């Protein structure tokens with residue numbers, strides 16, 4: 067077990083279980099997340115016997131940073147895990163703060179046709195500590211605070227649901243990384259039962275849905291998950307989610323030339339989501355050498371955008387970071403492992 071797997075509550079339970087006091091959880095959280103110790107021997111205010119027990123029960127190790135690609139406002143990190151697997155995280159420097167995109171799994175089973183990550187099937191879920199320490203290590207490299215987190219790297223976060231929720235509890239905790247829930251976003255391809263469960267999660271984390279097509283026929287072709295959870299079920303569960311949480315959701319829509327970017331599709335999209343409290347984020351496709359999809363040209367992107375605007379939807383076109391440094395999902399890992 068790794069110490070960065072534990073939420074504050076779990077840490078309190080641990081100290082009680084070993085016959086010690088709850089308040090050590092406060093102290094330990096502060097050593098891990100405020101003082102950022104690199105070894106258990108740096109801890110000075112907890113009794114030796116307890117530290118010995120702690121050291122025999124938990125590892126304090128982080129990931130191994132193997133490669134960083136740097137650009138003006140973006141850095142891409144490649145980490146090696148204990149079992150030799152690789153994952154990526156991307157740091158984006160915005161004027162409002164530093165945002166990090168983290169991975170949630172090794173590989174991904176969702177099989178979206180346009181996505182590089184899915185070319186490698188899921189090997190395993192990331193444990194909570196492997197998600198938490200992506201952030202710790204990036205802050206260490208950056209020497210600045212990470213203010214925003216998006217779970218949009220490799221993997222389907224709702225296919226690793228329990229570890230994901232613990233990750234949120236740790237990074238949101240005031241004595242943890244204290245990242246405000248509204249500064250955290252999780253993106254899913256649409257695992258309907260998990261969206262329903264997530265509507266009961268107490269933290270006000272933003273939800274983004276990878277939509278990419280406005281009807282089942284097209285969505286089935288590019289996102290196999292749609293055959294399991296078709297659009298009708300997806301939209302229904304989002305209605306419940308919105309009703310329960312009173313929040314706003316984001317739809318991500320990658321524009322793929324000649325595939326999903328026509329004016330007809332824009333009209334259909336407006337009809338599909340027009341009644342929901344939502345943003346639509348149009349994403350210029352990040353082309354990869356291994357896949358045949360191409361990005362829509364700017365004229366087509368603007369036509370699509372205008373139609374949604376005319377239908378009074380909240381639309382933005384995603385600012386692009388890192389197309390020079392293979393920052394599209396899964397590209398850096400693919401290069402490393404020459405898939």
Ligand code: SAH
Nearest residue numbers: 181218221222253254255276318351352394
């Ligand atoms: N599995 C989750 C999160 C990871 S993918 C999900 O599907 O939402 C994060 C986002 O990046 C998704 O919207 C995905 O469709 C998009 N994406 C994947 N490959 C891309 C590429 N080459 N260019 C732009 N966006 C891409």
